[in-house]
Amino acid sequence: MFSNTQPRQNTGDFLKKLFLGKNILSRLILINTVIFLLVNIVGLFALLFNLSAASFISPLAKLLALPADLSLLASKPWTIFTYMFLQEGFFHLLFNMVMLYFGGLIFQEYLNQQKLLWTYIFGGLFGGIFFVISFNVFPAFNALSYISIAMGASASVLAIIIAISTYVPDYSVHLLFVGRLKLKYLAIAFILIDLLSIRADNPGGHIAHLGGALWGFLYAYSLKRNNDVYKILYGFKLPKFxxxxxxxxxxxxxxxxxxxxxxxxxxxxxxxxxxxxxxxxxxxxxxxxxxxxxxxxxxxxxxxxxx
Known part of the structure; x- marks a missing residue:
């Protein structure tokens, strides 16, 4: 969708670097892709062997997706975290990973990998919290809360894009069919699209996106004032073997x-x-x-x- 200048490489090397690279961006893409495959394989077996009630949603997706209903959320508290790695549809996965890849590349030009990881996670958490609160506070969504679920990396990805757009607003990217555009205008466009789309058929998704966007803005705003809210988390790292x-x-x-x-x-x-x-x-x-x-x-x- 958008790009900055990168040296050309053959497809095999690109895919190997994309999925097997040791950097945080590659690992996030790999985790999302692996979970997508597992969810759909489990869904296929459930369909073939009649292991689940008639539904287009995989049993594993139901286990990982974030419910809006508070009683269901209380029985599956882990979903506030797992939903941000869950994409069930192929084009849902493709769009989110393309956005994550290009947004992550620009993010890492100015900020480091740990900031990318924590922005992804906290953006997803903010998006999930916005989703749950909205469906339990606004009367328009109350009747839908019991059957509504959230899934997808969109809130996390938008947090990354809005964060870097706030940090370096005049950075220019090349958009297909549009030409060069500054990040600040791209960020405004994303937010307006989500605001205007709340009345459409996926209000929960767009509300979650706005929650992620808010976190991205708040984090970059504080970072530009030399206040890194992730600092306390940098000491936590998985042991190396x-x-x-x-x-x-x-x-x-x-x-x-x-x-x-x-x-x-x-x-x-x-x-x-x-x-x-x-x-x-x-x-x-x-x-x-x-x-x-x-x-x-x-x-x-x-x-x-x-x-």
């Missing part, structure tokens, strides 16, 4: 003395390192890569090799 032919070994972070780091020490070092990287990225966005010192370039290079 290294594998050898003889054995599998868990790499434990160690202090200079050789003893293992405590959780507090590790989280402090991780947070301090992240702050340095954020300052370097801010410097690049303002003055360009050439403004970095030799030490800053080395730190950025080492960090990128760890990702």
């Amino acid at each position: 290294t594998w050898s032919k003889k054995e599998k070994r868990f790499d434990t972070p160690r202090a200079d003395s050789g003893r293992p780091l405590s959780d507090d020490e590790y989280n402090y070092k991780r947070s301090a390192s992240q702050e340095e990287i954020d300052l370097i990225l801010d410097k690049i966005s303002k003055s360009g890569y050439g403004s970095l010192s030799k030490k800053e370039k080395e730190l950025l290079f080492k960090t990128s090799n760890k990702s």
Whole structure:
């Protein structure tokens, strides 16, 4: 849908990098794709063996989708998280992943992978909360709350797009059939489309999109004022395992003395390192890569090799 200039590569290499890359963007796309396949495979078996009541919704999708009804939500609280990775229709998946890919690429030009991950998650959470509250507060939706569910990455994706549009509003992208357009105008268009579409056949989806958009705006607004609300989360990271032919070994972070780091020490070092990287990225966005010192370039290079 939109693009910035990227070097050409063959389709095989592109798909391999897209789905098997070690970066957060590739992993988000892979998770969404795998869940899509699982949901539809389970749905196919349920249909063939009459394991589910007549429905176009896979039994697994029902388990992962976010219900608007509060009593149903209380019995499936995990759905406030799982719904944001759930796409049942192929074109639903395709559109969301294309938007996530291009929006994520621009996001990572100015911000880092951890910010991308947390914007995806919190954008989805905000979208889900907006959806549930709206269907239980507004009289127009009360009668629909029992049968209404939300699924899809759209709120998360829109959070990413609105966040980067707020952070660098004058960044230009090339739109098919439209030409070059600044992100701020694209963001306004997305929001207006969702606002005007609430009266259509999918009000819950558009309300969730607006919740994600609100989070993206609030996060970027605070970030431009040097207030990163994700900072407390940067210390949390899944442990890394290294594998050898003889054995599998868990790499434990160690202090200079050789003893293992405590959780507090590790989280402090991780947070301090992240702050340095954020300052370097801010410097690049303002003055360009050439403004970095030799030490800053080395730190950025080492960090990128760890990702």
